[in-house]
Amino acid sequence: MDWNQLGQIGAAYGFTSAIVSALALTGVAASLLVQNRQGRADQVQAIRSYYLELVRMELDDMPLYQPCWGDMDIADPHEQKQHVYADLMMNYAWMGFEVGTIPESLLRDMLAGMFTGEAGRTYWSRAGTSWIASASGSRRGRHFLTIVGEEHDRAAAAAPPTRSIVTSSPSGGAASGTSRAWRTPVGILIGLGAGLVAGSALRGRRY
Template identity: 65%
Template sequence: MTTTPVARRVTKALGLTAVAATVLAVVLLSPLVLEGISGSRGVDWNRLSQVGAAYGFTSAIVSALALAGVALSLIVQNRQARAEQIQAIRSYYLELVRLELDDQALFQPVWGATDIVDPDDQKRHVYADLMMNYAWMGFEIGTISESLLRDMVAGMFSGRAGREYWSRAHPSWTARSSASRVGRRFVSVVGEEHARAVAIGPPPRAPRPSGRPPAPAPRVPRRWQAPAGALIGLGSGLALGSLLRRRR
């Protein structure tokens, strides 16, 4: 089973905290352990204080490491909680988009006027927006690398619908992703792949599906079919005339 980068960071932080706590406990208990090893019965606190002063610098370093581990663990937990909140908001957004796709003529005017006239093009625009949000979410949390992101959007921009979507949605993506370094990098990568696809040339136009079965091709009569039909008709007429004369 694969683990996410957030889970790996949490595990690493907890491991460092446990190691720091163990080392700190060993340092604090080492005077008593040394006393037991030496075999002395009474506790000479002056001597122990001198030993403790010798361990003071090491104890301060270990304490600082333990505090840093706790702080790192809290930071990772905060990021994980924020990622879960973002995931919940985007799940709600996906539900709204599904409602729009189910009855686009009813819900699409809520978003305002659009220059996309064809209903099929409107659905392609919404679907492309879902794909771009999926790529953004994976890139943000680390499950989609930059090379995979480039491969995804390169395939998307190889067609007309993907290019038209980014041409329309690029300003909004720039506005909402400019607040974070990851967001700016995402927009930069997608913009580079879009420019590269446009530089290659216009995409091939796919035939529009009509929803009707193709009409059968007209049958071309062969050259020998007309004379053969005439001979068959003549023979049938002669046979029918001979049969009628015999009956008379």
């Protein structure tokens, strides 16, 4: 028996086994890293969804819920709602850009439209500092802020902001409750009438 040859064969198998073990450990580490990132992404998404729900509640009744966020240096009720809605738009753009569903070309197009109006520019002048503080911690966030700044400056240099004339009164508080109070029975009556008409015209048909 050639012990030298057997030793060489054993060393070869040992080297192969070490390579396989290293690849297996690398796969496990990569899997754990992906799971950790996915868990982190799920947590961030849950927090943002909760935040969006809070903002929707605020928009439904600004006089009731807005003071819970602190004093707002905006007196006009329409401008208050525009500010909150613009914040929702910016968060939507940021989340879409962060996960890759909104490419840079679409993001620039959205921001170009937003910053043509006075409401969009006013929002960024008020909230830009907070955005810089919150989104500048990552490379993706800094890139997003760069795009927003470029589109804002481009729109400001191109033309004065357009001002929208709002004629309807903002819904909220008692006005909102009154509106919902009469809309419900009227909607039911309209629905019943439309159902009777549609039923007589389509009787006998199967879908």
